[in-house]
Amino acid sequence: MVTATGCPAVEVNDTELRDAGAATALPQGQWSQAAEEARRAVGAAGEQALLRLLRTGGVPQIRHVAAESDSYGYDIAAGPSAGHAHLEVKSTTNPTRLVIHLTRHEYEVMASDAAWYMVAVLVGRDGNAVNVATVSRAWLHSAVPADQDEAGRWESVRLEVPAYAVSPGLTTGTWELVVGGPVPSRPIWTFQPAVPLSA
Template identity: 70%
Template sequence: MSMPSLPTEATRRAALRWLSELRVAGVPRVQALFTHHPRYADLTPTQYAEGLAWLRRTGMVTAMGCPVVEISDSELRDMGTAAAGPQVQWSRAAEEARRAIGAAGEQALLRLLRWGGVPQVSHVAAESDAYGYDIGAARSLTERAHLEVKSTTDPTRLVIHLTRHEYEVMATDPEWCLAAVLVGRDGNAVNVATVNRRWLHSAVPADKAKEGRWESARLEVPVYAITPGLATGAWRLLPDTLLPSQPVWGLQGPVPLPV
């Protein structure tokens, strides 16, 4: 069965607006809003229709028009969508929203690991940020993973914020793994995937002078660097059948990790 392809930028913007407006109104009312209000005139009715169709194909909006994920106003501003006004680089509300989504993603992944029968699971981020990852998990002495969890409610693209400390831990810890979690409206995981370490190494900024260094990087992850499930090296922490998987972020089924 073919999976929905990566949406165009116009389809992505339309989908985000649908997710925002469907929180308070049904499909016919939102459709009328997009058609007649000048604030939304930068996209065509066809593009809005494609955005809604993509959300329905991926299961992000039910047949009754209810969103499965919820895009907050602060996230929309951070994404710089025209529907939400000018782009905001930082705000307290946006930071608090990101923290809440991050905490929800960590808790959702903890539940999946424990429900899936992983013998040893520890939420180290609850103790300290010094570890450079959020969750320690092990199936055996040789199958261990240190999971850095990046959470989002945006099904159209995967954007993560990586700190310098997390990157430096990744560079020295072979068990470090970046797990991406799409968080649903109920706080549970809608999708779990893994971001390739080689790509992360290639994507972070380079320090160009000894007087300055980057401390945090915002990275938009391409589909070829995303693998469905928890692909921790040559083995998987949980079987794919135990993990939720929606065709989001442009995923069209398993994508082999680059060698």
């Protein structure tokens, strides 16, 4: 059972289940209020860190739309009107692999909005960005599941982003924040040369 927001209706205490002899019935992943709060804190820190980098980098007209509503399908609108970008921010504290959760709404906005970009932010202990990268739209499109039947559709998907689908820095169609510029230069997520992906 889940609540209206999609969270489990009850917290699972694995110690109690194990003591009751139900260890084999334990799910692989568990939800808890503490874990959810920690995830939200990392997400908020990543958005704030990217906002600071955009301001430091001189990007004009920055708007944190996620603070207004989740309905946009992205978190930050930035750039001049002629070269604006809609930035979906995915934040993590793990420098060894990039795991993201993409909602159906975010995906549908990406599919219809040429100005939409996914930005991965590695958040340091101080809450600042250790590094920033752009995730390939083409890879995202290829990685989401296909709906198999009219009676069901995916609403959220967990994706482990491969190194070839991540480019250092933040690059949009008309402007960029690059590694060595305002974006920190420490390598992350084992950047590799990109394999050809169609836009």
